[in-house]
Amino acid sequence: xxxxxxxxxxxxxxxxxxxxxxxxxxxxxxxxxxxxxxxxxxxxxxxxxxxxxxxxxxxxxxxxxxxxxxxxxxxxxxxxxxxxxxxxxxxxxxxxxxxxxxxxxxxxxxxxxxxxxxxxxxxxxxxxxxxxxxxxxxxxxxxxxxxxxxxxxxxxxxxxxxxxxxxxxxxxxxxxxxxxxxxxxxxxxxxxxxxxxxxxxxxxxxxxxxxxxxxxxxxxxxxxxxxxxxxxxxxxxxxxxxxxxxxxxxxxxx
Amino acid sequence: xxxxxxxxxxxxxxxxxxxxxxxxxxxxxxxxxxxxxxxxxxxxxxxxxxxxxxxxxxxxxxxxxxxxxxxxxxxxxxxxxxxxxxxxxxxxxxxxxxxxxxxxxxxxxxxxxxxxxxxxxxxxxxxxxxxxxxxxxxxxxxxxxxxxxxxxxxxxxxxxxxxxxxxxxxxxxxxxxxxxxxxxxxxxxxxxxxxxxxxxxxxxxxxxxxxxxxxxxxxxxxxxxxxxxxxxxxxxxxxxxxxxxxxxxxxxxxxxxxxxxxxxxxxxxxxxxxxxxxxxxxxxxxxxxxxxxxxxxxxxxxxxxx
Numbered sequence: 013x014x015x016x017x018x019x020x021x022x023x024x025x026x027x028x029x030x031x032x033x034x035x036x037x038x039x040x041x042x043x044x045x046x047x048x049x050x051x052x053x054x055x056x057x058x059x060x061x062x063x064x065x066x067x068x069x070x071x072x073x074x075x076x077x078x079x080x081x082x083x084x085x086x087x088x089x090x091x092x093x094x095x096x097x098x099x100x101x102x103x104x105x106x107x108x109x110x111x112x113x114x115x116x117x118x119x120x121x122x123x124x125x126x127x128x129x130x131x132x133x134x135x136x137x138x139x140x141x142x143x144x145x146x147x148x149x150x151x152x153x154x155x156x157x158x159x160x161x162x163x164x165x166x167x168x169x170x171x172x173x174x175x176x177x178x179x180x181x182x183x184x185x186x187x188x189x190x191x192x193x194x195x196x197x198x199x200x201x202x203x204x205x206x207x208x209x210x211x212x213x214x215x216x217x218x219x220x221x222x223x224x225x226x227x228x229x230x231x232x233x234x235x236x237x238x239x240x241x242x243x244x245x246x247x248x249x250x251x252x253x254x255x256x257x258x259x260x261x262x263x264x265x266x
Numbered sequence: 267x268x269x270x271x272x273x274x275x276x277x278x279x280x281x282x283x284x285x286x287x288x289x290x291x292x293x294x295x296x297x298x299x300x301x302x303x304x305x306x307x308x309x310x311x312x313x314x315x316x317x318x319x320x321x322x323x324x325x326x327x328x329x330x331x332x333x334x335x336x337x338x339x340x341x342x343x344x345x346x347x348x349x350x351x352x353x354x355x356x357x358x359x360x361x362x363x364x365x366x367x368x369x370x371x372x373x374x375x376x377x378x379x380x381x382x383x384x385x386x387x388x389x390x391x392x393x394x395x396x397x398x399x400x401x402x403x404x405x406x407x408x409x410x411x412x413x414x415x416x417x418x419x420x421x422x423x424x425x426x427x428x429x430x431x432x433x434x435x436x437x438x439x440x441x442x443x444x445x446x447x448x449x450x451x452x453x454x455x456x457x458x459x460x461x462x463x464x465x466x467x468x469x470x471x472x473x474x475x476x477x478x479x480x481x482x483x484x485x486x487x488x489x490x491x492x493x494x495x496x497x498x499x500x501x502x503x504x505x506x507x508x509x510x511x512x513x514x515x516x517x518x519x520x521x522x523x524x525x526x527x528x529x530x531x532x533x534x535x536x537x538x539x540x541x542x543x544x545x546x547x548x549x550x551x552x553x554x555x556x557x558x559x560x561x562x563x564x565x566x567x568x569x570x571x572x
Contacts, residue, residue, distance in 0.1 A: 015375060018372060019369045019372045022365065022368065022369050023361070023369060025361060027360050092358075096356055096357070096359055097354050097356035098357065100322060100352045100353065100356055101352075101355075103321070103322055104320050104321075104322065104348075105345065105373045106344075106345040107342065107373065259324075262317065262322040263323070
């Protein structure tokens with residue numbers, strides 16, 4: 013398994029996929045850095061740097077742009093085998109097709125982790141630079157939020173993989189990404205609690221929990237159904253991917 | 267059933283797409299050390315057959331036996347012993363030749379890196395090994411495909427149209443490489459092609475496929491016998507000419523192809539004598555030419571000239 017995963021990583025050398033990762037990292041860093049700007053309260057006293065606000069902004073950006081970015085990354089990792097006509101060769105190796113699929117999904121997970129981790133590291137670094145100290149409970153909240161974003165974002169990845177397998181192109185994922193991100197942007201602007209029922213927006217659940225001064229606060233009542241939907245989406249689309257990858261005849265590779 | 271002499275056999279192999287039968291009841295027999303020319307026109311079913319051999323598509327019915335065991339359940343073990351180019355040598359275009367071979371090496375579980383230099387030298391790409399594959403010509407990609415197929419020292423090479431995109435010099439080099447591989451390393455090679463002369467020059471056994479059916483499997487000697495040369499003689503009276511040639515020169519191996527044309531399979535180096543004999547016996551000779559059924563003629567003959 014490790015040799016297949018390593019080979020999948022080797023395939024990404026000198027590709028533009030890292031620009032896609034940066035496309036998620038940079039806005040998240042930029043928006044969260046707004047919390048670094050000096051602020052003054054209504055009574056004229058300066059407000060201290062709020063790490064929770066940084067993590068919240070960072071999470072907002074990732075939960076809006078993440079679904080599109082991660083769908084595109086998945087599309088690239090899966091569909092390029094068809095587009096560059098390497099699928100014949102890939103399936104001629106003495107390795108189960110399921111192992112190749114799992115290796116590809118693990119590569120996507122790794123890229124999701126990098127996309128989420130870099131802004132988190134940026135937030136910690138900039139806080140340390142300005143305040144020279146860290147609020148450990150808030151740091152833990154931020155870490156928890158980022159881990160949950162990674163896990164919950166991965167829940168919708170097999171669906172994106174299935175789309176690029178069937179479409180043999182990155183285009184279906186691009187369309188999916190645009191639609192999902194638009195929907196995420198609108199829903200999250202309204203701070204809708206129920207939006208997390210949509211599998212691509214479930215990562216908004218831990219982000220919203222960090223929000224301060226919004227109308228509806230407290231535990232999100234839609235968590236259980238949202239997680240159920242996401243898990244079902246994950247399992248069904250993963251089974252579809254495995255069956256499709258294993259049973260599909262490989263023709264011209266296009 | 268003892269089949270160890272055979273590296274590859276298929277039994278009633280069939281591939282059907284809805285109502286269309288692409289490969290029909292194919293019984294292929296390839297012995298160890300063979301260079302097997304898999305000959306057929308475009309769309310005859312060659313690539314579909316090779317894809318089934320590599321497990322890329324599932325047969326509708328029939329069986330494949332590789333290295334003495336059935337492919338079902340043993341696919342991965344069989345694939346470890348095969349190198350292949352199917353239809354098009356696909357590579358990760360953003361990577362160099364060495365990087366692409368590195369991925370192959372890793373996926374085949376090979377340890378040493380030196381073998382990469384060795385195969386790149388063998389196919390004449392050593393100097394271009396750090397160039398990105400996207401800058402390669404089709405011919406260079408074909409060479410790199412052959413290098414990749416050879417890297418893990420396979421016992422069976424399956425090459426689908428391997429000389430596509432190569433220049434005449436390159437074709438000659440690659441042809442010699444195949445002959446050396448078969449002779450020196452004992453590798454069994456299957457080469458599919460629609461180019462008759464390519465197969466004729468390299469294969470010791472030929473399988474002819476047409477409209478999904480394997481029409482014939484013959485060895486090179488038999489093929490040579492069937493693609494004999496002859497003298498084609500255009501005369502004013504073919505019946506009298508035949509009589510004269512039988513009586514005066516003892517010719518027996520001939521036939522009349524059409525009115526006024528005789529085809530002679532002996533005395534090929536005696537055209538002057540034949541001309542004189544016929545003329546002296548009052549038969550007008552319009553033309554004598556040395557000709558022959560090459561593989562192309564033979565192929566057209568057995569495929570019905572389509």
